[in-house]
Amino acid sequence: MTTLVLVSHPQLADSTSQQFLKESLPSQNVIWEHIEGQAKLDVAQEQAQLRQVDRIILQFPLYWYAAPAGLKAWEDTVLTRTFVYGDHRYPLAGKELGIVVTTGMPEPAFQRGGAEGLTLDAALAPLAALAQRAKLTWLPIFPIYQFSYLEEPEKLQLVVDYQRYLTQPQPDSLANRQAWFAQRLVDKVQQLPAEQQATGQLIASVFDQNREHLDQLTDTLAMIKEQEDD
């Protein structure tokens, strides 16, 4: 699966959250692009890229309940009517659209009665409508509230949550989470220094055993339920 991360930020170098996310990018199967960083948008190239990937991530800070102007300019330039749905071809159909949005206000602000009085889902409704029009599958959004207030354990968690949002199959179930980690564990163990390899292998094997055990329990339970239905 290939993921395209389109970042919109007028001053990317000054943004600690965007720099953090860039450092956290998975090492494979991700294309990263900074919209405002391009002198001129090459429409054909942008469209070709969109056709090629499986998941599209729009990543930006929330400015006045919307994406920065750069993203809107990108939409208006690249997502032409003919490209998105003209001639009923829908080249983006079946791909996924995810949103990584950073906010300066805390989570409780984004609800009715909260300081902003608006949910992020409501604020980003135009993008969801765009997804629907293009027959893209809308993923639950990935909000990052007040990045600068995050403590180290939260930042550590954010690294992997973000990587999974970019590359893990949806929905975010335990089965999909386990599969995501299992896929990476072998490489991660191999990358360990020699003296840590044994511990790494042990952890990986217990993880696999746990996973198999859960599968067995799920099967047993399904069998019992089936019998109960009879």
Added chain:
Amino acid sequence: MTEQSEWLRQQIDQLANQQEKFTDRAFWLALKQVVAEQDRRSEQLGGEVDGRTWRPDRW
């Protein structure tokens, strides 16, 4: 929490602390969360299997 899972979590913590790269540390610590979730789910499913098998009305 079983003794084995407690031991495993310690192993993961130790390994995570030895990683120089922030993203590597993040990976192992996130794995620990998944292992904890595996434990919880396994306990719940095990309980449900027991509960559903224990059917005196079918004796």
